[in-house]
Amino acid sequence: MLFQKGSVGSPHWRLGLAVLACLITIMPPAQGAEGPQFSATRVWPSTLYTRLTFESATLPSYRYFMLESPRRLVIDIDDFRLSRVLHKLSQQVNASDPFISRIRVAKFDAKTLRVVVDLKQPVRTDIFNLKPVANFQHRLVVDLYPKLNSDKDPLSLFLANTPSVRSPLEPLTSPIGKAPFIVMIDPGHGGEDPGAHGLRKTLEKNVVLQIAQRLKRLIDQQPDMAAVMTRSDDHFVPLAMRVAKAQQQKATIFVSIHADAVANRQARGASVFTLSTRGATSAAARFLANSQNESDLIGGVSRSGDSYLDSTLLELMQHQTLHDSAILGSAVLKQLHKINPLHKSRVERAGFEVLKAPNIPSILVETAFISHPEEERKLKTARYQQQVAEAILVGIQGYKVKRYE
Ligand SMILES: [Zn+2]
Incomplete structure (x- = not known):
């Protein structure tokens, strides 16, 4: 995983620390000069929502409120220091x-940052802490949604933000019936979730978006097909919401696009x-499943509630879906074999x-190994x-x- 950390270790900062240390020796130590600090901040704007992330080794405790004239959050x-990465925060705003x-x-008082x-507009906020996961420390996450949809929860907003393929003026043509x-x-x-990365720092999230956009263009050119995307820019969509979007669009099939990475560069x-209902069929597949599912923890889902597999009825439905998924997977694998050696010659399950x-044949395509230099x-x-x-x-x-x- 790769993302921009703050410049805590940079020579400038060390110099700053040295100067600060001198000041402290000259002046009585100001209250609040000690304490934890944020090691990184990030801003992720998208058409749907903007996410601010504050990362730190210590779990921050916080309060928040809205003010008008001018409108601000x-x-x-509590107790956090004013660190250099915070000064850079405004520059990160697009x-x-x-x-x-x-x-x-700024420091509001000795104890409060x-x-x-x-x-720019009225917002609805969703602010929460995320525990350390993968390469991430504690994170304070601030999500800003448009206020117009204040009556809607994030799931409804995510769904509302996926334009229906059935609503355009030009209806999707299909044989009658x-x-x-x-x-x-x-x-x-x-x-926030970059996925895997290669030696040259290529990020999985970027190349898979580019491939997905190409696939969408191709599909939309077909007379009897249309494509929708779970995300069309660089923002995080929780895994359950990706599935929910497919349900809402009444998708015929679901194709998730990834790029693989393992320690072995060969x-x-x-x-x-x-999908495997009985869990991963091999240790490698299990490892991969875990690292992909970790995505939600990295991207930060503050709530969960997957009950898709709870009922017997759904399991029966899923039996047919798994069968269709296998046919779809084999068909795609066969074509991928024509352009690149396969990592595994059979469709795997995870x-x-x-x-x-449960009702949409679904496959996950690992397009290549981003960890392999070539x-x-x-x-x-x-x-x-x-x-x-x-x-x-x-x-x-x-x-x-x-x-x-
Ligand atoms: Zn991935």
Whole structure:
């Protein structure tokens, strides 16, 4: 995993510390000069919501409130020091951010660090702590949603933000009596969750989004298919919401796109997964399932409630879905084999959360190993991205013929 840490270890900062140390020896120590500090801050704007993240070795305790004229969100954090990364926070705000115009940070009193977020529009906030996971320390997460939807919970907002493929002026053409064939494309990870990365620091979340966008263009060119995406920019969508979006769109199939990574840099090739109800079929698959499911903890879901597999009825439905998923997976794997050696020659099974829609055949495609130097290089090229997208499209068409025609 890779992301920008603050410059805590930089020479400038050390110099600053030295100067500060001198000041402290000259002046009586100011109350609040001690205490924990934030090691990193990040801002993730998207059309749907903007996420601010404060990372630290210590769990922060905080309070927050809204003020008007000018409209702003105030977050008071106990005992934390004013650190250099906080001064840089305002520079991290994108001018096109739909919610934030500026962020100011100062000591409010000896005990309180105050963060003031100047707002462009009324917002609804969701503020919560996340425990350390993977390479992340404690995180204080501030999500800003549009106030217009204040009556809606984040799930409804995520769903509302996925434009329906059925609403455009040009309806999706399909033979009479047949439902339109809708592909929900799921680019893995996003925003706070970078996924895997290669030696050249290529991030999984970026290359899989590019491949997904190419696949969407290809699918939308087909006369009897349409594609929707769980995310179309660099923000995090919780795993359960990806599945919920597919349900809401009445997707015919679900295709999650990833790039693999393992410690062994020799490992290479594409693989395709379907859901295993009995858990992972191999230790490698189990490891992979865990690292993918960790995505929610990294991306930060403050609530859960997956009850898809709870009822017997759903399990029966899922039996057929798993069967169809296997056909889809094989068809896609066959096409991927034409452009790259396969990592595993058969469709594998694992307990990935995003494959758990009980009524939607779902596959997870590991397009290549981003940890393999040659494959990392290829994953970034338009040529290989297009080849992968075309292979998935042809695989989907193969499935469609087999299943429906
Ligand atoms: Zn992934």
